[in-house]
Amino acid sequence: MKILPAIAVSLFTAMVPAQAQTLSELIKKWTVNWNTPTEPFKIIDNVYYVGTAGLSSFLVTSPNGHVLIDTATAQATPLIKANIEKLGFKVSDIKYLLNTHAHLDHTGGFAEFKKETGAQMVASAADKPLLEGGYYPGAENENALKFPPVKVDRVIGQGDKITIGKVTLTAHMTPGHSPGCTTWTTVAREKRWNHTVVFFCSATIALNRLVGNPTYPNIVDDYRKTFTNARAIIADVFLAPHPEMFNMEEKRALIGKYGVNPFVKASEFHTFLRNAEKAFEEGLAKQRAATEAKQ
Numbered sequence: 001m002k003i004l005p006a007i008a009v010s011l012f013t014a015m016v017p018a019q020a021q022t023l024s025e026l027i028k029k030w031t032v033n034w035n036t037p038t039e040p041f042k043i044i045d046n047v048y049y050v051g052t053a054g055l056s057s058f059l060v061t062s063p064n065g066h067v068l069i070d071t072a073t074a075q076a077t078p079l080i081k082a083n084i085e086k087l088g089f090k091v092s093d094i095k096y097l098l099n100t101h102a103h104l105d106h107t108g109g110f111a112e113f114k115k116e117t118g119a120q121m122v123a124s125a126a127d128k129p130l131l132e133g134g135y136y137p138g139a140e141n142e143n144a145l146k147f148p149p150v151k152v153d154r155v156i157g158q159g160d161k162i163t164i165g166k167v168t169l170t171a172h173m174t175p176g177h178s179p180g181c182t183t184w185t186t187v188a189r190e191k192r193w194n195h196t197v198v199f200f201c202s203a204t205i206a207l208n209r210l211v212g213n214p215t216y217p218n219i220v221d222d223y224r225k226t227f228t229n230a231r232a233i234i235a236d237v238f239l240a241p242h243p244e245m246f247n248m249e250e251k252r253a254l255i256g257k258y259g260v261n262p263f264v265k266a267s268e269f270h271t272f273l274r275n276a277e278k279a280f281e282e283g284l285a286k287q288r289a290a291t292e293a294k295q
């Protein structure tokens with residue numbers, strides 16, 4: 001789903017007036033390749049990329065059934081299905097649907113996947129109402145930010161696990177970007193080594209109002225806790241909802257060269273967190289300044 005510029009402008013300017021001039025640039029950057037196909041590929045062991053050029057979707061496979069993490073936009077659903085089949089897996093073997101966060105660019109296909117496969121929809125308590133309502137937090141009536149609602153079958157919290165065969169995915173609560181933002185981890189094996197794979201939720205500000213947010217008053221505290229807590233995750237493979245966050249294309253180009261897996265990069269996740277925290281504090285300062293200027 002594309003954010004309609006006019007509506008997004010009104011939403012965005014209401015929240016961050018100082019940055020309104022750059023909005024058209026932002027929207028262009030955000031949505032340009034959301035529904036553009038890209039080749040699916042193996043990242044490591046049983047973890048595959050099945051998303052679009054601009055939005056991640058990951059398939060974690062097992063002989064007992066598969067787990068699908070995030071589903072991009074509703075329009076991208078046929079692309080994700082085609083990618084799964086292209087890799088030789090069956091869409092009908094998906095048993096669990098996991099979400100990093102309930103925003104339209106990562107949730108659009110859940111309703112259809114659930115209907116088609118009967119898979120269980122898994123989500124955090126705080127994101128459950130957003131998934132079941134199909135709206136952006138704090139913007140329930142913004143049609144441009146809506147997505148097909150999906151019923152949540154299982155609510156998870158910090159440390160909860162989803163297990164299928166020998167595959168386990170662990171939930172880590174990293175709220176802020178969405179109230180129930182959930183980071184998932186699993187262990188992949190390659191060349192007799194175990195690697196922790198992190199599917200980080202996100203910690204960008206996006207369209208979130210950080211100052212005086214009526215539907216999410218402790219949003220700033222949540223972001224800050226997330227930056228602190230996420231550092232406890234020691235990740236060998238860093239993945240995220242938008243491929244550019246983890247430099248997917250650069251790494252993909254290196255697959256099969258130099259005898260090492262380009263997606264195994266131990267320090268990368270923590271470097272990313274440091275930069276994200278800096279960007280958050282800068283964005284917060286801008287929103288505070290803009291709010292004060294209005295008063």
Ligand SMILES: [Zn+2]
Pocket residue numbers: 101103177202206
């Ligand atoms: Zn988001």
